[in-house]
Amino acid sequence: MHEIRTVEASQHVGEMVQLKGWLHNLRRLGGVNFIVLRDGWGTIQAVTEDDADLAPVADLALGSVIRLNGLVIANSHAPGGLELQRPRIEIVTPVMETPPLPLNKRRLNAALPTLLDHAVVVNRHPSRQAIFRLASGVMAGFRATLTDRHFTEIQTPKIVASATESGANVFKLDYFGRPAFLAQSPQFYKQIMVGVFERVFEVGPVFRAEPHDTARHINEYVSLDVEFGFIENHFTVMRLLREVIAGIFTYLTDNYAGDLALLEATLPTILPEIPHIHFSDAQELILQKHGFDVRGEPDLSPQDERWLGEWAMEEHGSDFLFVTGYPMVKRPFYTHADPDRPEYSNSFDLLFRGTELVTGGQRLHRYADYLAALEKAGYPDEPFETYLEAFRYGMPPHGGFAIGMERLLMQFLGLPNLRLATLFPRDLNRVAP
C-alpha cells in the first residue's frame, strides 16, 4: 500500500493507495456518494455507491481527521481527472462540531472580521492554503535569485537600542528594566553587513507601531530586504530589483501552477527594463492628465500612485513603475542626495499595479556625510554610534531595497485587504489569533 499525498495520485493510477488528511466534504447524490479528503497539498475525491463505506464518518463532523484507502482511477469527469474507488475510511481524530465557517465551498463567504477571528481554521480552506503556499514560494524565489548572485543571507536582531527610521511609530519594550525597541526594519544592520559580505539579504519580521487603520497597512509584516555594495547609484539597485521581481514570478510560475490556477492569478508583465519616472515629472503628469496640482507635495498619495499605475499600463504596458528622486525632506537621513539636484534623492519606490510595493535607493557611505546628515536632521550622534562605526572604518557606495511580502501577494492576487495576505495579521485592534 502506497502512502501518498493528494498531489501524487496521478503517479499511482491503477494502484491501491492510502491518503491521510481531513474529511473535507461528503455528498450523497441519489445512490452515489462522494467523499472529499483534503491534505496539506490539495484535495481528492473518492466515490462509492455503497452507503456502508460512509459508516465510519456517519456521526462525525466535517474536519475529522481520517485515513482514506482506495484505488486510483483516471476519470475525466472528476476534479483533477482522478478519483478513488472502493474507499475505506479510518478515523484518526473524530470531530464533533462543524467548523465555524464552511470550508468545503469554493469561496469563503464571510465578513473580514469573521475570517480573521477564525484564521486558525479559515486558513485550512484551499484558497487560503494556496495563498500561503505562494508566500513560501515568494520567499524561496527571492532567496534563489539572490543566492545565484552571490548574496549571503543574514539574520539580524529584532530587539534594538534605537529606532531606525523615526522615533515615532516604534514599539517600546521593557528589556530587563531598560527601554528597547522592536526593529522597524533591518536597515542599519543590513548596511553594516555590506561591510562584511558586500551583498546581503534577509527575510524576517518588521514591526511598525503606525496607528493606521487602512486596507494596506498592518503592524507586523515580512520584509524581503536586500543591500549591496559597489553600486553606481540607485539605478544599479533598480536593475537588481527588476531581476529579483522577475526571479520571484518565474519561481512561482515554475513551481506553483496549481495554486496560481486555483486563485485565478494574472501574472504581471515585467518588461526587460521597468519604466521609470522622476518624482517631479510624475507630479507634472498628474497635473496634465488629471488636472490635480500636487506639485510641491513632498510625497505621492495613494490616488497619485493609482494614476501613475494606470499611466504605466497605458503608456508602457507595464504592471510596474519606478518613481525616482523623491524629495530629500521625506526620506530618512541615510539617503543619498541626487548630486545634480540635491533637494531630490537617489531613491525610488516601485509601484506594482498602482500601489507602492518596494522602497529603496542609494545610501550615504562616507563617515563625514553621516555626521553632516545627522546634524542636519537634528539627531544626536550617540544613539547611532555603533552604526557609524561601519562608515568610520570603510564602506563602499551601496544601496538596497525592501519588498513587503504581504503587499506583493495582495497586489498580485488582487486581494481587497492586506490582512488577507497575512497568516495571522497584527493591526490596531488585533494581536490574536
Next chain:
Amino acid sequence: MHEIRTVEASQHVGEMVQLKGWLHNLRRLGGVNFIVLRDGWGTIQAVTEDDADLAPVADLALGSVIRLNGLVIANSHAPGGLELQRPRIEIVTPVMETPPLPLNKRRLNAALPTLLDHAVVVNRHPSRQAIFRLASGVMAGFRATLTDRHFTEIQTPKIVASATESGANVFKLDYFGRPAFLAQSPQFYKQIMVGVFERVFEVGPVFRAEPHDTARHINEYVSLDVEFGFIENHFTVMRLLREVIAGIFTYLTDNYAGDLALLEATLPTILPEIPHIHFSDAQELILQKHGFDVRGEPDLSPQDERWLGEWAMEEHGSDFLFVTGYPMVKRPFYTHADPDRPEYSNSFDLLFRGTELVTGGQRLHRYADYLAALEKAGYPDEPFETYLEAFRYGMPPHGGFAIGMERLLMQFLGLPNLRLATLFPRDLNRVAP
C-alpha cells in the same frame, strides 16, 4: 577587464581582472610589497616590487575601500596558490583611522566584551565572515532538507497575545496601550499550521527574557522550527530530526569547504541511527559511571549532559545522543505523555557533543486532552482560545522540534561562547550594536 570576486580568481589565471573590497593588509618586505584585498567572500594577495604601486594608499589606513586591478598568476607559494601581479590601486572610500582591532591577523585576539562592542567591524574578520557564512548555509541546508520532504515554509507573528511556554521569561510590549508579548517560540502557530499544511517549518527569531548570564544563553536567537502531522510518536520526530541534521552538515560540506577549512571545523559523526537513552536510564548511568545520584531530579544539568555526551562518544562513537522521556513535570502542557509510563513524556532532547541542541517531541492532538492538560496545569482556557480552535476542529497526531541555530554553530565549531556564534548578540547587558 573582468570584474571578479576573490573566489573566482582561479578561473582567470593569465587574465587582467578587477577586484573590489577592503585594503586588508599591506606589507613591505625588503623590496617586495604585498597588498591583500578582502571582499565579501575571501582575500587575495597582490605583489609588486615597485613602491609607486602603493602610492595611492600610502597615507590611508587599512580598511580603506579600493578597487584593485592586476594580472592573475598561479603561484604555489601564494596563499590559495594565486596572486595578482602588476597591481593598480584605485581608492573608492578612503579611511583615516585604523580599525579598533587589527583585522589582518590570523586570529582575533581580544577579550569577549571588546569583540562584542566592536562587532560591526570585528565581523569583517575572515574568521567571523566564515562563521556567519556557515550560518547562512545552516539555514539553507535546513530548508533544502525539509523542502525535499514537502514541508512548507511559514512566517508566524512575533507579537503575541499570550505567553506560550510559561508566563515568566517573556518580554512585555506596549501594543497600542495594551499589553502584548514577544513570541518565546512559534510553538502554538506551527502546531496550528499543521492543520493547514501538515508539514511546516520556520526560520525566525525567538525571544527569551531569561535572566541567565551564561556562556550558552542569549535572549534573542534564531530558531529552526519544524512541526508535522501523522506521526506515530516521538520516535517518528527523532527520525526526521536525524535526516535534518545530516542534511545540514551535508549541505555545509558540499558548499562551504573553504570556510570549514579556515575554521578547522571537525565534522560530527552522524550515525544512521542516532543512539537514544531514556531519561531514567541516563540518570542510572550517571550514578553507575560517576557516582552522582541525580535520580529524582526532573531535568538534566549541564554536567549531566556533558557526561552523557562523553558516554555517547565512548560507547557509540556518536557526537549526538537523544535523551527521551523527560518527566512530564518539566515539560510544557501540550506535551504528550508516554502511554505506558504517564509520568514520563513522549519528548526528547538531542545532545550535540554534550550540550542540549534540540528539544522536541509529540504533542497532544485531541481537544479534550488539551482541556484536561490546561486544567491540570492550573491555566485558564481563555488565553488559549484561538490555539484550542485548531484541536477543536480536527488535528492529527503530530510533533516537532526546534534547533537553536547559534547553539549548533557554537557546538560544531567549538566556540567558547554562544555570543561568538551570533552576529549581534542580545543578553542581559547588551542591546547594541
